[in-house]
Amino acid sequence: VRNFSELGFHGTSMRKLAGDAGLTLSNVYNYFPSKTGILLEVLRRSVTDQIAITTAAVERAGDSLTDRLLAGFEAFVKYDIENIEVCFVANSELRYLDEQRREQIVAVRDEQQKLFENLIAEGVESGDFRTAYPDTATIAILTMFAGVTVWYRPDGPLGPDAVAKRYGRYAMTILVSA
């Protein structure tokens, strides 16, 4: 993960990756079928974990729509930060999977997005939210969230929770009044 994150998928060599993991080059192939296979595995885990955690947070939250959505937002952002390397890779290297494998991941992502879209749609219908263009707002919010993996530094002044809270607020503000 670290290699993919720092060097990119194509910039990472199996030799270096193996060496960093304390394995022989050839031995890696006893665990993964190919370089792409490693990337797939990395992405699959992160993406399924994130959706599980986000969904759980939503369900754990109270009945209020706002509370549920906010809980989802915060959990999502928090996951991005606490797994920053893997999430950065998930965002930036997904496109290097071949189509077949990519779609496996995209399907899960779409599900994740659907979770938020549904809650937002509900809120729009109920009048809780006043966004003029829910679709644009959703995607703007989600890419804003993803952006956290680009700038966040663990040794910075803010912890995962603080950032998650602020980001959740930004997202809600957009939904409520833009």
Added chain:
Amino acid sequence: VRNFSELGFHGTSMRKLAGDAGLTLSNVYNYFPSKTGILLEVLRRSVTDQIAITTAAVERAGDSLTDRLLAGFEAFVKYDIENIEVCFVANSELRYLDEQRREQIVAVRDEQQKLFENLIAEGVESGDFRTAYPDTATIAILTMFAGVTVWYRPDGPLGPDAVAKRYGRYAMTILVSA
């Protein structure tokens, strides 16, 4: 640019790049010193163009702080969309420049960010904006903007102006009330 955008810097070969440009491989080296040199040139142009356009938009706008900032936001997003490939590359491949060259680009980027930061700081002081954490808000907004290069498709329903307008509104909302 297209090659870098679709295949990534490391996934792009000089041979393919040359072929797509209608040049011989070796002839490319009469115009660029290296593969990295090409990337540098691409990023330099896009980054200086964008800052020029954004600055011009701010200056062209009225006296009101809100108008100026909004004009800057919209110009920024519009540039991202109208030069989506180059801006996508600028966001995703910057890290593959060696440190020396990367800093050339980062310096310009920082300047760009400073432009917005200053206006926002002004607004916070004047009371126009009520963001609790201007720094976090700024970076959230800018990465949200950058995210447009990831999802926007030219053959989609929205034109550059429409998206820019919505995104500008999202950003202002955050600044005003979050």
Added chain:
Amino acid sequence: VRNFSELGFHGTSMRKLAGDAGLTLSNVYNYFPSKTGILLEVLRRSVTDQIAITTAAVERAGDSLTDRLLAGFEAFVKYDIENIEVCFVANSELRYLDEQRREQIVAVRDEQQKLFENLIAEGVESGDFRTAYPDTATIAILTMFAGVTVWYRPDGPLGPDAVAKRYGRYAMTILVSA
């Protein structure tokens, strides 16, 4: 070695070198880190072998200073002839090693030269030798020896021992009376 000797270091391609060795090009890199690395290995072996053999010859010789030095000279020249290709390369291609690696070799060479210098200095002091300028004589002798790798042909009329004997005599003559 043959390639370096006939074509020179820069005139030798890894492809040809690999082919002549019955190896795949890429497989060569499983045994040597680089082209320069091969040259280094070649030079290192020859230079350490030669110093070992020369030193051994000196030690095996009788007590007389003249005998010891002569034995060293003859062993040195004989090694040059019996390993003519490798010694020719050692003389002519050493300069194509990068400074760091070159100094590894030069250090051994200097040691070799020191062996002779010390014996000569002893002889000068004892009055056995009457060279006016021992330093110049030493270097003249050593480069004369090295020159053998340029003209000697294995299919010529003289064997290694014959040449070594003559060369040893030339060297001693210089030391004794010039």
Added chain:
Amino acid sequence: VRNFSELGFHGTSMRKLAGDAGLTLSNVYNYFPSKTGILLEVLRRSVTDQIAITTAAVERAGDSLTDRLLAGFEAFVKYDIENIEVCFVANSELRYLDEQRREQIVAVRDEQQKLFENLIAEGVESGDFRTAYPDTATIAILTMFAGVTVWYRPDGPLGPDAVAKRYGRYAMTILVSA
């Protein structure tokens, strides 16, 4: 010449060579037909100059055979030193000329060698020299002379004349008594 001397023929690129000479790459081809052509020209000049100078020195010297040979030796060595770069190239890069061109140079060299061989033969016949193997002695002497281009440094303690004198003495000693 400097390029060939420092980098070797194959290590020298026409681009660098042209640049160092203050010429455009393509313009070099208005003066020389090819890279090899440059080397040929360099070698031709040095080799004919040296033979001319050596021959002149021999003729200028007195009637005594010893004087004539010594004068030739000294002139030869002096030329090597005063044109050290070109002579070093002549010694080390000759073999990179194609056979046809190489023979042009070798022919002149042989002539040069013949000059010395004849004088030595004369001396052997007259009893002035007592070398047992004139041929070996000649070649040993000539390669000893050539060796000067390897170790001599212009900023060292000895001038061309001093070295030439010593080397002449070494050579005569060999001829007289070895």
Added chain:
DNA sequence: CATGAATGAGAGTTCATTCAT
């Protein structure tokens, strides 16, 4: 006499992957 653009071949090196053991 001088130039810049162009080219095909080839340089050294690294790649992901395979395979017998």
Added chain:
DNA sequence: GATGAATGAACTCTCATTCAT
């Protein structure tokens, strides 16, 4: 589960040379 040897394709880049102007 682990290894070292091996491979063919591909990599970026440089080469000497040519050519029209």
